[in-house]
Amino acid sequence: MSRLKSLIVPSVRCIVHRRYCSTERVTNALVTEYRNDIFEEEKRRQQGMVRRLEKIEVVHVGPNDPGTFIMNKNLSTPYHCAMHISETYTKYSVLAMVNGEPWDMWRPLTEDCELSFVRFRDKHPEEANKSYWRSCALILGAVMETAFKDTIYVQLARALELPIIKGMFVYDVDLGLKDWTPAKDNLRSLSLSAITMKSKDLPFERLEVDPSLAIRLFQHSQYKQREVEERVRGGRVTLYRMGKFIDIHDGPMMSKSSLVSMFTVAGIHELPGGLYRVQAISLPHDFYLHSSVWNKLVKRASVPLVGDLSTAGVDESWRETKSSAA
């Protein structure tokens, strides 16, 4: 009876919601579509809120190509400024520094400011490196969401923020499987998925939303809803979208997925509590490491990392367990 009811009386809120009647199984594809619909709607709404085109002066204070740009307030992003300078700025800039603060390349500028771009080979690329590591964790999440068959519903739990010298970035995933160890081929196909994302050249779009909207967006994942509550900053929450993958994170991300050159999923191991920890390592474009060095790094990244996920952001209390092979 309830099944018929849900078919006859569709939900008024969102047409897609009708698909989530009790007969329909929740799959990652449907959840992704649902999230994208909400994201698109909110993005259009926020763009519509910019009624008047006000102009701001953006001064480029990098070492080369000085200049002042007259850009649109709340619409123009550092990426658009880079487009005014040259193609190399759009292709190779990782992050923008607005008034000395790290700023996403796709985040709209809000006032007159000083702008400079950070690349991986700068003298002080620390901010670019951190944003790269965060973005790679996001790419890993995207890979995990799309890699499995429809029969398995993958819920992303948390991306731990690790320092680069640790040699890996990590995403905890709820697969709903028990005692699963990935084969070498599985890891390879996951790595290749990540490389296809790099070739699609997807930008990391940023959207600041209300926590209530974020909770509605992530209604199919309790982990993400908990993360929304933890990541509220100034009454807002930041969502990032890469292609069709949407996730929540504070920090600035790199500009495009094409800045990756190598990406290897090193290992997946089960944590006490049922979650699976996916560990991977990546290298940005324009850096070349010999395969012997890369294999050593992958081997180092495949060492299982065991730690608790109680805090969002930098996790200080990780503890290493070295496998007997290492």
Added chain:
Amino acid sequence: MRLSLMLLITHGKRQRKLGGGKPQRLNILRRVVTGLVRHERIESTYAQCDEAKFYAERLIDYAKLGNTNAGAMRIADYWITEKDLIPKLFETLAPRFAEHDGRYCRLYRLPVTTQNTRDMAVLEYKGNPYPSLRPIPKNHPNSIANILVEGLRQDYEKKMEIDMKDQPAA
């Protein structure tokens, strides 16, 4: 030709014959050395640059004695044909190499463009104001690749430490 193997090959002859005859050879080399003192980087044939390098470095050694030294002034007077450069030698070039103990010059060979041209070279005094002819390799200590490899190195060192600790017990 100051290498001992070359001396074996040339049967003990240390000098090239330039210009045909000893005074002509020295005149040519005087001109090369004067040009070097004026411009601090000159381009000439490899033979002339190689021969002049020895005299250019000896000139600096003499100039280090100071312009009050009569011997140094005579040498400088002979070797530098344009007399406005003698103060430059004593006041600019000699103090620049005060802490150095020799090897004041750098000799680069230029690429051979066609078959029938002479081998060209660039002779320069070190510390000249021009940008370097060789690209200076930039180090990127804070780049991601280097940080990852540094992580590997730290792991290796830790492992070595543990192995060293185990050694005396075993």
